[in-house]
Amino acid sequence: MKNRILSNTLYLYSRQIIIILVTLYSMRVVLIELGIEDFGIYGVVTGFITLLAFLPGSMSSVTQRFFSFAIGEKDVYKLKKIFSINLIIYFFIALLAFLILNTLGKWYINEHLNLPDSRIQAAISLYSYSSLAFVISIFTAPFIAILIAHEDMHIYALLSVADALLKFIIVLSLAYTNYDKLVYYGLMLLILSAFVAVSYIILCLRKYKECQLKKIYWNNDIFKEIIGFTWWTLFGQLSTAFRNQAVTVLINQIFNPATVAARIIALNVANQIAILATNLNTSLYPPIVKHYAAGENREMMSLIHNGSKLTFFLMWMFALPLIIKMDYILKLWLVNPPPQAVIFSRLAIIEGLIIALALPIANAARAPGKMALYEISLGSVQILIFFITYYFLKSGFSAEWVFYIAILANLLMFYLRLILVKYLIGFKIFVYFKNVLIPIFLVVIISTFVSKLLEIIIYVDNFYTVSLYIILSLLFSIILIYYAGLSKEWKSKVKNMVFKKFKRGKKI
Template sequence: MENNKYKRMAKNAGMLYFRMLLTMGVALYTSRVILQTLGVEDFGIYNVVAGFVTMLGFLNSAMSSATQRFLTFELGKSQTKDVRGVFSMSMNIHILIAITIFFLGETIGLWFLKTQMTIPMDRMFAAEWVFHLALISFMVNIISVPYNAMIIANEEMSVFARVSIISVVLKLLIVFMLTWFGTDKLIIYGVLSLIVTIIIFLIYKSYCENKFLDSRFKLFWDKKIFSVMISFTSWNMWGNVASVMSSQGVNVVLNIFFGPAVNAATAIATQASGALNSFVQNLQVAINPQIIKSYAAKDMLYMHQLVCYGAKYNFFLLFFLSVPILVNTDLVLNIWLGSTPDYTSIFLRLTIINILINCISAPLMTSAQATGKIKLYQTLVGGILLLNLPISYLVLKLGGEPYVVLFVGIVISIFAFLARLLILKNLISLPIKEYLKEVIGRGLLIVASVGILYYLFFILILDTLGFWLDSVFISILTLVTIVTFGVGKSERNVIVRQIKKRL
């Protein structure tokens, strides 16, 4: 745990956390201001329309994973590298994807928006504008994928931190600029968001072209690379379609049954839980290149260690951050936003529980991607995730409350995790017994210990504590429990040694 590879991952994770803290702080602040400026209805419209555009990007999501995998794999090989060829081909494919999604959006997507979604007639004009702007913004993000993948593959995470400072300043500027305009603020918000997206894309493009010679796009076509990447993407696309339909598709179903107000509650819960999940994502992004490179170098022991440690610490980190919110959800929402739409509190709790389950799957997903043999993995896991949409629709059709769809999602996530585990056992010879002991066993022990101790000390004895003291105590309790029961002796010694070294 103290060799150069781990130190580099720790440094990269630290830079990503700095980036995340900036973006999270701005996101929490701007959500409150934008909700108050736009109103609940317009806020819900923007999120459901932008989310629908994201649904159209299932092909891009699949290709993004392929680009990240193949660039990192090429860098991890000891010889016969062809990084520039992979980059240029991935850029060609992403341009084709952007054009395809634009066509689908302006035809099928626009028809669905006008005829199937529940949007007040007096706001339909603004919703259409938001749709067009979000579609263009999404196209820009598609073309930027190869540049972001190149930065991650080279493990230059400090770049994201520096660019995030610029992004934060621009997003704060948007918030203040909204109050300057007397015209339709929903449309103005869409325009300003598009401008920020374009600026950030140009910065990443300029950096990569100057830092990495292999990222200078050239007119190039390699039938072999194209065939391999498309084959990988075609199977990956099934899993991404299922994932998008499982999340954004359910959001559209909620809109059909309950209207924009419930979408606003969903958006708030998703944004808050997404801020928490970004901690885990940053850690995982720092680990992913090493997982793929270790497979390329055929270092399976190191790969297995990364999978187990990554899953375990993903869960510990997210659980530590989530516990104060889970036990004080209403107070947190009140401090953050003031008044909130109905169902926001229960949506947030259930969403956090779902991401706690999913966070331990992240290293498994990366491991499957590293092998390139994803046919069975995506077919089975994607099929399980896709069940979320029809089952959610059925329970709502039978009269279920909006939050019931989140219970459905939690059950689906558990089955998807079990499927991933069984597939990876054969795919990379993952030691299941060790994984279950280190990840699942220790995770359940932490949850049970914190739950019991909190009940005994904070409900029966210290029930009169205020929000801040309660949050501090529950955080300390969780941290002590993790260090005591969650890590092994060797890990604990390293943690203590590093703390002493810093002090």
């Protein structure tokens, strides 16, 4: 099981390296081609749609949980019921999203967004295309969830890379279009989302027996269980989306488009680094649920402990040099980044590190299917973040306080998760502190000291010296993580996996 997790992680990790490189360069081109004003408009307009972006993500986690649980129980007939029930639920959620976006959403875009008069019509067209693409993504989510539940990460990685490369081609084509670039970009992303959805649907219908459209398998008990789990998951995801996107809209109302653009850039930088950790978490989710379903408590706890460390470390080893050299990197990447992009990006990465550490714990909380207390507790904190942020910004505090408040709130939510998981699955917090947090603390302190020392030694900032600095910092972090961060068992697993890959490479 652990070898498969590491193998799946390697697939997802390789995929994400490609996607990160493509995405980061794509953002540079989009910023240049659209300009800061249109880039800010794109972020605000799509930001309203992103308020509902929790729908495909949360539904996907629901589908994964129930599929993984049934696979753990080895119940094929139950898998067919889960697929049929989820397909019907997704249809009604997509219909609801379409109605909300085309009524409340259009009203808000027309009446309340702070947009230049000359760009209102372009913003409305962009909104129409983006909302349709979003509805399509809802239909794609259950099929992606099925791929992940079956742990076919190589297929998921391949399709994800293809999606990223096609988006990159769209970005490059911005320089050659004679149409309004903001409108054109939205239209092409809509076409791509339809193509990707069809690809996932056809693949899953052909590969998995439970995926079929000829017959509806129904079970009232499973339906009630899925609805209950879905409702509380949606509440939790809605509170997160509300906080993130409502804060972006709030910044648009109080500050200027350049500040909005700086926040969008910061969140994208943090998200690209965080996805490295999220990919490992994606491969951990199905086995954690399967171990819980099979009553294998020891194996589940091992995955939670080691998964927490690995998800944090995978993000940390890239985050550290980027935080230290963020000023130079943003100038190299974007040429002329918005003034607050550097401080925003650093703070967004710190927030992302706290979130990454908590991901396996969140997976464990979902395993029993008792989501009410968990989601109410964390969702309340998320909603509270927005109102505290609103008070601070209206009181005259600077825009970076958005991130300071979020960091403190995420520390609180991390502690709440530990308490709640203790209640849900008998999680031992002291053991977690000893096995996870102490090694992480040591790695963070030592690697930060060494990286700052390297910065003093390599004090000239140009492309070659910064590249050398990042490579040296990365190598030291990897060595430190291996020797001071991993348990003996996982050191052995990593070593065996690397040697196997090396031997295969030699044979080729």
